[in-house]
Amino acid sequence: MTTLATPQVATRVPQPRTVPLATLLAHEWRLLVRDRLLHVAASCFIVVVVLALAAGVRWSRAQQATVDRLRRADADQLVAWQRALDTIPADAPPPEAFARDPRSAFHVGARVGRVAGLDQPPLGVLAVGQSDLQPSYYKVTTGPRQAMLMNDEIENPVALLTGRLDLTFVIVALLPLLIGALSYGMLAGEREDGTLALVASQPVTLRRVLLAKVAVRAAIVLAVAIGLVAIGLVVAGAPLAAPGVATVAATWLLTVLVYAAFWFAIALLVAVLVRGAAAGALTLATVWLLSVIVVPVLVNVVAQARHPAPSRTALIAESRAAAAAANARADTLLRKFLFDHPEMRAGASVASGKDFVTRSLTVQFEVDTAMAPSLAAFDARLRAQQALVDRARLASPSLLAQGVLESLAGTDGDRWRRFRDSTIAYHRRWRDAIMAQAVRGEPLTAAMLGALPTFAFGEAPADAVLPRVGGALAVLVVLAVLAWSGALVAIGRVRAA
Amino acid sequence: MLATIVRKEFTEMLRDGRVRLAAVALLALLAGALLHGRAQTRALVAERAAAQAATRADWLAQPAKNPHSAAHYGIYAFKPRATLATLDDGVDPYVGVLTWLEAHKRNEFAYRPAQDATGAQRAGALTAAVTLQLLVPLLIVLLAAGAFATEREHGTLRQLLALGVRARTLGAGKAFGVAAALGVVLVPATVLGVAAIVGLGGDTAHDLPRAGMMVVGYLLYFAAWLGVVLAISARARTARVALAGALGLWMLTTVLAPRLVTELARALRPTPSAAAFTAAIRSDLEQGFDGHAGQAEAMEAFRRRVLAQYRVDSVSQLPVSFAGLELEEGERIGNLVYDRHHARLWDRFAAQERVRTASAVVAPVLAMRALSMGLSGTDVAHHRAFAEAAEGYRRTLVTAMNADMTRNARGTDFDYKADRSLWGTVGAFDYDGPSLGATLTEHAGALAILGAWAVGGVLLLTGAVARLRP
């Protein structure tokens, strides 16, 4: 009986200075594994990550399939036309202006037109972002620009209101919840259960014990959030081998890491500063609520109040007035157009302005020109609003992370705006080309059809996005570092009692 | 006894600094949401009314011209802002604000306000409805999660039960105590809300009954939450277990479930792409559908039919303008196609809604949201009603133009110019939304599920209290 309890007062047994970290980690791991909460929370989270990834893949593929189908239809149409044109004898009578005839510039250019499509970004599966609100294709005809841009993708508005279950939502909104669920009782739970007293009576600092707790939780959370997503990207067939894509994907995961680090620091701060597990859970829930819901909503309200989106209804009234004015001046406009484009005057049998097609094209041209300043001013207002929100993102780490994650995924709207701008440019080229044909009044030939402008989106290199998110990511890193510094300072002051 | 318990619970809660802070913050948010909503309603009502008047004036101011040109000139329909959208703007930011009504074509609604907003919009709007649906349950969790569990942890529950206090009385006392504390926030909020609505000077006979039904709906919703959270508290070993459970339930059912269910609805009842939708319409128009002939063939058959009807050999011998008749026939065939496809699309949305409403069995917020949007006049059904009304008006207008042409453009067809007085013969577009009865029928499922949740919450609570252990 005395074998175990014979302290040798005289000879000091050399003892290890500190408890091996492995002991603490193994113990913490065992506690978590035996905890039903971990099983529930982690398995929910894993299921949601898989579902979100699947939803992202589904969405991305469906979008791409639609654009591909439209492009194929365009290509097929062109081939069919060219084949038809080959069979029409050169001396056949010219088509009527409105005929469904590939020789008619009106039919080809105004009625059928071409599709301008946006390919899915390589990492689009990571975030639906704004891509459910922003159409990924436009039908380009000689019609007014505004009419072209009015065409939206169909979606149940309730789905738009609810938002999508994509990985970015899972990371931004749910990951902090998982971290909170695993961490809220880290310290206070042990204090309330009474085990903390026994732990604290041992030669180990609470700082070390707490850091071990965080380390085990972080390992679990990151294995799920980063490991699972990385595996998912490979399984989903994201083109990681394409130049720059792997770097962007790695930055995406790095952002997740930084964001998770921030929330672990908050969890640690709350564990140290808030007595009582229930109070800690409430505090964490409040911080989450502020960061994920309340602050973004308030930012939105402030942005709307400071830079209200100009009225679309007013814009409509304005464009109607412009159309009326242009209509009234149609003949003058057409004459001016021919004066400006002497090369077209030669074959212009329609210079009288009687030809409806030419006339209406001229009028539309004028409307677009007249509306350009208003539309530019409109876009400028929206950009000012966006700039305000970009600054206000600092108020919420969640908004900040969401912005970075969506930018990296390519669905934040920036890439879309470039697509829209190149569609507008293409619309202009298309209209000019068709207009030239219509004014000349010659029937289109297969060669002319082949020479009509085609749409090409000048896709930026995949990693061109990195400098754009650099600032926000740096701010996120600074926030995480600050939170960790605070937590590490506070952690020194914890007491067992 | 009951009164004593209620008073003690109430006092205890009001003395808790956290509760006071949360209540003040919530009240401030609610007031802010109401002010914001009211300002928006003011601005939008004025803007849309002005735009509607302007487009009507444009229509009337047309010079003498061919009626078909006038039909092509067309008119815009602007979606009116419902007064109750002040409380819940529902899908309004996500549906187009206007549609162009013109000859031949049923246009989609254009300009979703959310497209002109920043990405921050997607985090949610600041409306009274969102505050009530998301944050009040959270306040209930704060107030009620500890109700039994804290007393159990501190051992006072043991003492109370030893004193012979009946568990049922205790349960009722706690429930009413929390309800009284909630009332401190909700009663002023309701007064503010009613004042905001009445102050907007809309049609109060239309708005107030709906607002009253909304109050009923929200009371059911809160009762459900109160019952469930108290039941969790009555079963939990410690306050922190109760709180974690209740918070977890909140997160799962109000944060995660709506998105999860929406993905489910999309997967079960996919939404067609706009490209596929318009292609299907074009194909039906050109190639015909369901035994209807394609356009060219149908118009040729129509010509023969007309000639036979008037017993003449050529259209030039007709006593009316054949162009007018042809245009109207074109409209008729077009409308069949548009009706078919739009009805299919709306039904698809309705089917998605049914998936969402059915899921309210596990996530009551879905039923509450649907009911709240419906009563506010900002749900998909209201949008559909407006879209159908606008389309009906388009048909009235185009048919009137075609009829005038048929009557008066014999021989001149498209060179005929109608007198300016023709424009005024078509009345202004006037729209009345669905009745309260129709809205309640539409959302009967949601209302039933909310009621079931409220009853279920109370049953859960009585069950948990009946087996109350110290």
Add this chain to the structure above:
Amino acid sequence: MLEAAALSKSFGDHVALHPLTLRVAPGEILCLLGANGAGKTTTINLFLDFIPRSGGRALVDGLDVAAEPLETKRRLAYIPEQVQLYRTLTGVENLDYFQRLSGRPPLDRAALLALCDRVGLPAGAADRRVSTYSKGMRQKVGIAIAIAKEARALLLDEPTSGLDPQASNEFSALLAVLRDDGVAILMATHDLFRARETGTHIAIMKHGRMVDRFAAADIGHADLERLYLDHMRN
């Protein structure tokens, strides 16, 4: 060896412990007696550096507990009034964990089971989860943890609270063995009988002051009770 030198503690205005000086030498058991709220737990908490002291010093083996919290804890073992363990772990797993935390070489399973058996944990209980334990069973695991640490000083806060008489008796015997091995033991207790039986010295505390201190051998049981009550009355 435990030593308090003018050790004091205040909570705000309230003085929980007036400057206290005491010494527990190796092989001594000092039993702290005193009414509820007299300052016994406070004294023990100060030796554990669980709460910051307001004045004076607490030394373990000559080391200041505030200056060297870890080194002093290596020499201490502690049994709280309510031993609380990880509910999802078994008794042996708890014992193993705390043994590892104490910085001593880990024990093998046989040794851990032997310890459980030695403190009187019912056979078979050692491998059950602690959530199924009674209060006394948890207390016994707490005692096993303290013994396994082979500490030079023991801080006991009503360690036998909730133990059945037999277990209580065996615990006293165990303390006697440790005392004979040269361990310094400070024990807060309300059990006058055991204090006199096991303790080498007895101290009486009242309102945060040590009002009396004497050797246990010098007093009979009846005298001790009278003395204690006298102190409490005036």
